[in-house]
Amino acid sequence: MSRSESSRAQPSQLVGQDAVAVELSAVIVSASPDGPMVLVRQPDAQSPAALPFGPLEPFHRTIEEGLRAWVEELTGYDLGYVEQLYTFGDANRHASARARAGRVLSIGYLALIHEARPRRSQNSNWHSWYRFFPWEDWRNAEPAIMPSIRESIDGWIAEAPRDERKSREERMRLTFGLPDERWNEELVLERYELLYEIGLVPEAHRDGASCWAPREAAIMAADSLHADHRRILATGISRLRGKIKYRPVVFELMPPRFTFLQLQRTVEALAGVELHKPNFRRLVEHQGLVEETGAVTSKTGGRPARLLRFRREILVERPASGIGLPPLRQRSTSRR
């Protein structure tokens, strides 16, 4: 910080800095009967699995257009709904940044599509996102991996220096909700970051972060991804789990016609929690999010279900309406 203030603050001074590589990565989500899926590429057996990504090129008119172009080229998908997630730039979290001692900015995007269309590339595959975050699926019961996570975190808390112990306990309680707190499904990124810091995910060791846990402890069923792509994916899941509550984005994932239960199962799959059926129906009806097509389907097993369609008009009527998961509502804590 030696140069004078005024000489640095001018836009023209921006030119001379070291080259920055900008990488665009896409969390492309779809919903299948088996749960929420994310598109992952593995160009060849040597490379690690990765989200579809590519560098921002000079001819891309906007960042989003650059992302769309890369996804189209790599996977054949023509994206519909797209939103920017976050720009990451930690030097040490990116292999190629470490290798060339430069900086890589990683701009993450979230895209939602109907899975129906065929994919072009042999290298792209849909995976349940719970493959990468097995501790995030609480639909049926506590995930099988939770006890071992809890045990590791308990160890990390126990070995804390005295002054840090309480804050570690609180961080565990906040993110993983244990033992007395409820599960907050939106804190996907916060949970991942905690596991990363402790060293329970393999990429923490790969990145050379100073970890509490030994590399051997970091097995975990969770597969890791190229660079910071698992972090970007966590950001995408967090964002989507939050957004379905106040914007009608689920419908980007639904087929043109669907039943109430299909819609509920999709929301549950995304949020990783189960919902109360009658209340869910009432909410969706009450908000004017759907309308009947008149058709019914008998493929559901029992009584035939009405087929619904999304009321696109709602987007201009009340764009703020969403699905409103009950579990996240605030508990009042009266403190008179």
Place this chain on the structure above:
Amino acid sequence: MSRSESSRAQPSQLVGQDAVAVELSAVIVSASPDGPMVLVRQPDAQSPAALPFGPLEPFHRTIEEGLRAWVEELTGYDLGYVEQLYTFGDANRHASARARAGRVLSIGYLALIHEARPRRSQNSNWHSWYRFFPWEDWRNAEPAIMPSIRESIDGWIAEAPRDERKSREERMRLTFGLPDERWNEELVLERYELLYEIGLVPEAHRDGASCWAPREAAIMAADSLHADHRRILATGISRLRGKIKYRPVVFELMPPRFTFLQLQRTVEALAGVELHKPNFRRLVEHQGLVEETGAVTSKTGGRPARLLRFRREILVERPASGIGLPPLRQRSTSRR
């Protein structure tokens, strides 16, 4: 798009691209009795006013650290609460990008501070953010500038090609809430973008965008800012207005001790709408956001008010609790 897929998808390919300049800009907000303030710099009489900004440098360990360093150097403020807003990269919205035909990425951050501390730099000044967005302050009445905005937009709608007319009308209704819809205070960015597209803000002409309105129509009391800084500011206001509803961020702007009414006035100033006093008090009390200090103050005019302090514990108890402005609650639209 000519090179083969696999050769482009590797991280090592990121190196060779054209230099990208990365600019970090800060929307630094504080609350004064006169309303919400934002820190704006004007290095010299020739330069346009700008948010504090500077390039990302190789020695910045993270993007956020780079931002903090720039703000510290330019303004003397040591930022507390900071969050990333968005990364902008439209080629034509940035003067220096046009000048050198390269790309400028603009990463915007939002920072909240107590105004109390003195500022170091002569070039930095606090301005009400409504100076840059006079149409956003609906606390007392409809802003004085609204009629002329409405008139211009009406003209833009009237001159639309037939097939586009309806969508223009809906866009106006959504963003500016007229004539029948209610005002949605969160759509700051959407409103600004509409005004930009129509050509009612001077920077649209400066950027050479193809505008409906002639340059002369774009006077508007609103002062413009360097590059896309007014867009970044709009993003920051939108984010903050949304966030006070579900996170206790207002308290970052409050002094250590404050009265209920001070808190309410601050929230109102940020949101640009007025609130119902008894309900606001009940909400804040009920959420456990504050506790009494035991002290009172008589400086408020009438009956002495109790001085409150923020309960920091709430951050670990329920980080999701916020102030919850009534005007944005959803209206039910029953459609049985």
Place this chain on the structure above:
DNA sequence: TCATATATACTCAATGTTAGTCTAACTGGA
């Protein structure tokens, strides 16, 4: 035909919200 599975409708208590009114405690000026 009956068990079973799913779809859909209805109920009810608890809780939260909206929009008010009413009272309390201070200041400053007639």
Place this chain on the structure above:
DNA sequence: TCCAGTTAGACTAACATTGAGTATATATGA
């Protein structure tokens, strides 16, 4: 000293929303 003005703070009734449960309808398949 007393009253008008001003702000603080308590209370309430009407209404809407939510959480959790139960009951009924219409399919399939043994």
